[in-house]
Amino acid sequence: MAQPATPITIDAESAADPVLSARPENRVWKKFRNHRSAMLGGVLVVFFCAIALLAPILPIPDPSATDWGAVRKAPSAAHWLGTDELGRDVLSRLIWGAQASLLAGVVSVAIALGLGVPLGIIAGYFGGWTDAVISRCTEALLAAPFLILAIALAAFLGPSLTNAMIAIGISATPVFIRLTRGQVLSVAAEDYVESARAIGLSTPRILRRYIFPNVLPPVLVQATLTVATAIIAEASLSFLGLGQQPPSPSWGSMLNTAKNFLNQAPWMALWPGIAIFMVVLGFNLLGDGLRDALDPREH
Numbered sequence: 001m002a003q004p005a006t007p008i009t010i011d012a013e014s015a016a017d018p019v020l021s022a023r024p025e026n027r028v029w030k031k032f033r034n035h036r037s038a039m040l041g042g043v044l045v046v047f048f049c050a051i052a053l054l055a056p057i058l059p060i061p062d063p064s065a066t067d068w069g070a071v072r073k074a075p076s077a078a079h080w081l082g083t084d085e086l087g088r089d090v091l092s093r094l095i096w097g098a099q100a101s102l103l104a105g106v107v108s109v110a111i112a113l114g115l116g117v118p119l120g121i122i123a124g125y126f127g128g129w130t131d132a133v134i135s136r137c138t139e140a141l142l143a144a145p146f147l148i149l150a151i152a153l154a155a156f157l158g159p160s161l162t163n164a165m166i167a168i169g170i171s172a173t174p175v176f177i178r179l180t181r182g183q184v185l186s187v188a189a190e191d192y193v194e195s196a197r198a199i200g201l202s203t204p205r206i207l208r209r210y211i212f213p214n215v216l217p218p219v220l221v222q223a224t225l226t227v228a229t230a231i232i233a234e235a236s237l238s239f240l241g242l243g244q245q246p247p248s249p250s251w252g253s254m255l256n257t258a259k260n261f262l263n264q265a266p267w268m269a270l271w272p273g274i275a276i277f278m279v280v281l282g283f284n285l286l287g288d289g290l291r292d293a294l295d296p297r298e299h
Helices: 025-033 036-057 090-126 128-142 146-157 161-188 191-198 203-239 251-261 267-294
Strands: none
Touching (some): 036 090, 090 161, 090 251, 128 161, 161 203, 191 203, 203 267
């Protein structure tokens, strides 16, 4: 005798969720792994992060130690990348300078995310006068070029790496506000969000479960690309004397010193320039790969 069919019940909250079963992590990783330029970018980023973290234990000279008998010496077995105007080892200063550049990039973007994402969610979800105020302030900040605004804020706060990171983070915030607001407006109009409202879910729960997870992928991609921009900005501020202060090494300050010795010691400018180029290239390639891997239209 046939058994009666067991009725299938669907929780009302689950019905509002756009993802009911399989998670896309495997598909995203597979697409990212097959993206050659993204993998190259990831290797470059991991390499520079590794040397920055391992700088204290690597067998390299003190980056601030001077040797008056080896002033502006060309690359050799004793100094693989040469020495600077004070006889300091360029390789050592390059490795320790990676700490300042990567720290500035990551912390600046963290500041921009911490300010921009909540403001963008508030503006996009609640609308009304809140959206109007946040949007007008964002447009006012976007009217100023990113680097000019960062220089102005850094000059106001005072020359130091910490103030440079704050200035860069605030300058990058409007981009994340605008991006997050646009994504929230798009997601909030979807049927599953309307269903969540209809079944009586609270606003914090809707924001946490349905809005934030769906705006996160494009924000992560933008954050990766913005790290590269922040590294260039930190190097620019250090070049102008508004970032990392001597004798602490920084790629921007190394370029500032090297500009006076381009004919006598071109290697002083060559290596920090290559380092900036490579790490920025790595973050840009990584960001492009993440964008392609997280694009739901790609299968």
